[in-house]
Amino acid sequence: MNYDVIIIGAGPGGIFSAYELTQRCPDKRIAVFEAGHARRRCPIDGEKIKTCIGCKSCSIMSGFGGAGAFSDGKYNITNDFGGTLYEYIGKRQALELMRYVDEINMRYGGAGTKLYSTAGTQFKKACIQYDLHLLDASVRHLGTDINYVVLENLYAYLRDKVDFFFDTPVETVKIVDGGYVIQCANAAYTCEKCIISVGRSGSKWMEKVCKELEIPTKSNRVDIGVRVELPAEVFAHLTDELYESKIVYRTKQYGDKVRTFCMNPKGAVVNENTNGIITVNGHSYEDPARQTENTNFALLVAKHFSEPFKDSNGYGESIARLSNMLGGGVIVQRFGDLIRGRRSTPSRIEESFVTPTLNATPGDLSLVLPKRILDGIIEMIYALDKVAPGTANDDTLLYGVEVKFYNMEVEVDEKLQSRYPGLYIIGDGSGITHSLSHASASGVHVARDIAR
Numbered sequence: 354m355n356y357d358v359i360i361i362g363a364g365p366g367g368i369f370s371a372y373e374l375t376q377r378c379p380d381k382r383i384a385v386f387e388a389g390h391a392r393r394r395c396p397i398d399g400e401k402i403k404t405c406i407g408c409k410s411c412s413i414m415s416g417f418g419g420a421g422a423f424s425d426g427k428y429n430i431t432n433d434f435g436g437t438l439y440e441y442i443g444k445r446q447a448l449e450l451m452r453y454v455d456e457i458n459m460r461y462g463g464a465g466t467k468l469y470s471t472a473g474t475q476f477k478k479a480c481i482q483y484d485l486h487l488l489d490a491s492v493r494h495l496g497t498d499i500n501y502v503v504l505e506n507l508y509a510y511l512r513d514k515v516d517f518f519f520d521t522p523v524e525t526v527k528i529v530d531g532g533y534v535i536q537c538a539n540a541a542y543t544c545e546k547c548i549i550s551v552g553r554s555g556s557k558w559m560e561k562v563c564k565e566l567e568i569p570t571k572s573n574r575v576d577i578g579v580r581v582e583l584p585a586e587v588f589a590h591l592t593d594e595l596y597e598s599k600i601v602y603r604t605k606q607y608g609d610k611v612r613t614f615c616m617n618p619k620g621a622v623v624n625e626n627t628n629g630i631i632t633v634n635g636h637s638y639e640d641p642a643r644q645t646e647n648t649n650f651a652l653l654v655a656k657h658f659s660e661p662f663k664d665s666n667g668y669g670e671s672i673a674r675l676s677n678m679l680g681g682g683v684i685v686q687r688f689g690d691l692i693r694g695r696r697s698t699p700s701r702i703e704e705s706f707v708t709p710t711l712n713a714t715p716g717d718l719s720l721v722l723p724k725r726i727l728d729g730i731i732e733m734i735y736a737l738d739k740v741a742p743g744t745a746n747d748d749t750l751l752y753g754v755e756v757k758f759y760n761m762e763v764e765v766d767e768k769l770q771s772r773y774p775g776l777y778i779i780g781d782g783s784g785i786t787h788s789l790s791h792a793s794a795s796g797v798h799v800a801r802d803i804a805r
């Protein structure tokens with residue numbers, strides 16, 4: 354065998370697997386294969402290149418650090434959202450591993466960043482009075498800048514102990530006597546154990562591998578909605594204390610749940626390219642010099658199809674494609690324009706009191722989002738306006754569409770091991786996690802199992 358352990362994907366799941374293996378069994382020969390670059394930079398600079406140019410390997414989604422590298426670095430320590438890892442390994446173990454990941458992040462450059470908590474907050478009561486439900490969590494906000502420092506330090510620690518193969522997408526995984534063959538474009542490598550951690554960008558590839566190896570999968574949900582951007586003052590009373598507030602609301606009209614997601618105080622809205630489809634996301638910096646005057650967060654509605662149509666991601670993709678067709682990428686609309694049934698135009702956006710942080714195409718989201726989803730989002734904006742007055746202002750910006758694709762859920766056991774001994778499937782690629790903290794914790798979990 355070339356290696357004892359091969360890890361596919363250098364996102365948080367892969368990095369924390371590698372880290373824990375080097376700690377627990379330093380004598381093991383470990384390799385990491387990553388489709389993206391070691392050093393990455395999204396070409397959008399807001400001046401020469403203003404919108405997504407569809408790079409072959411998206412630097413937002415791929416490379417060392419995975420989708421997490423330019424993320425906001427919000428590590429939510431909770432079982433209430435971010436994945437269902439606890440269903441496999443137990444709630445206590447899941448929380449312990451998330452705290453362990455937090456300790457490592459602090460040791461590798463995150464020390465001094467703030468850990469926020471919903472424990473004892475007054476906002477829970479304020480929210481519930483309007484049927485808004487604030488979920489419990491501790492949130493470590495590293496910020497895009499410190500998150501990057503932590504990743505650089507982790508890479509500096511790992512690079513002499515682990516063989517990294519960048520710009521090397523794995524094509525197939527095959528089973529051989531006593532292990533696995535990892536086939537890349539120009540060479541094949543063998544290993545005794547294999548950890549697959551390919552994230553959302555590897556969703557199509559993961560599906561193919563599961564089909565080839567007959568690993569059972571279940572369809573997952575898709576979250577569809579918009580990213581809201583408004584002056585930071587509107588949510589400051591919440592974000593100053595909690596940083597991120599995950600609020601869930603059940604609409605009166607249809608009984609659908611709408612929730613806030615990925616809140617970025619004083620942050621920026623960004624494009625996200627998943628398998629060629631441009632959607633929207635957000636992040637913010639810890640360094641005050643790089644912060645903006647706006648706060649952004651997503652409002653999402655979950656849809657899960659089972660019979661006869663099962664392809665929840667395909668549904669989300671079609672909606673995103675529609676916005677890409679109409680807007681050439683992401684569409685932005687003022688809330689006031691949406692309510693009045695008219696499109697936003699460049700001049701209406703120009704005159705707006707809120708300056709967009711992303712260069713998106715002014716348009717009409719009602720031509721893109723299904724009525725039921727859009728009605729739910731509008732109802733939630735009015736509900737949020739009661740705890741954060743100003744949310745429903747005419748100039749509040751809505752970017753669309755935001756889609757959270759979840760990989761189909763792969764059948765694994767409590768060790769996160771597939772039906773093949775020594776073949777582990779973890780992180781967002783497994784459909785079990787949807788966050789930095791859960792994906793990282795899943796990496797530590799399998800590394801400990803291998804070490805044992």
Ligand SMILES: Cc1cc2nc3c(=O)[nH]c(=O)nc-3n(C[C@H](O)[C@H](O)[C@H](O)COP(=O)(O)OP(=O)(O)OC[C@H]3O[C@@H](n4cnc5c(N)ncnc54)[C@H](O)[C@@H]3O)c2cc1C
Nearest residue numbers: 362364365366388415419420424523552555780781788789
């Ligand atoms: C802009 C943005 C902001 C975000 N902000 C937050 C946040 O603040 N908090 C939070 O909890 N989550 C956030 N997320 C989500 C978070 O980044 C992911 O949940 C997390 O990165 C998942 O980790 P992972 O290791 O499972 O997968 P990923 O981070 O997606 O890493 C998978 C890696 O595998 C590689 N890969 C894929 N296929 C192959 C292949 N065939 N061969 C080799 N390599 C392959 C990819 O290139 C990628 O680098 C954000 C995501 C984005 C895009």
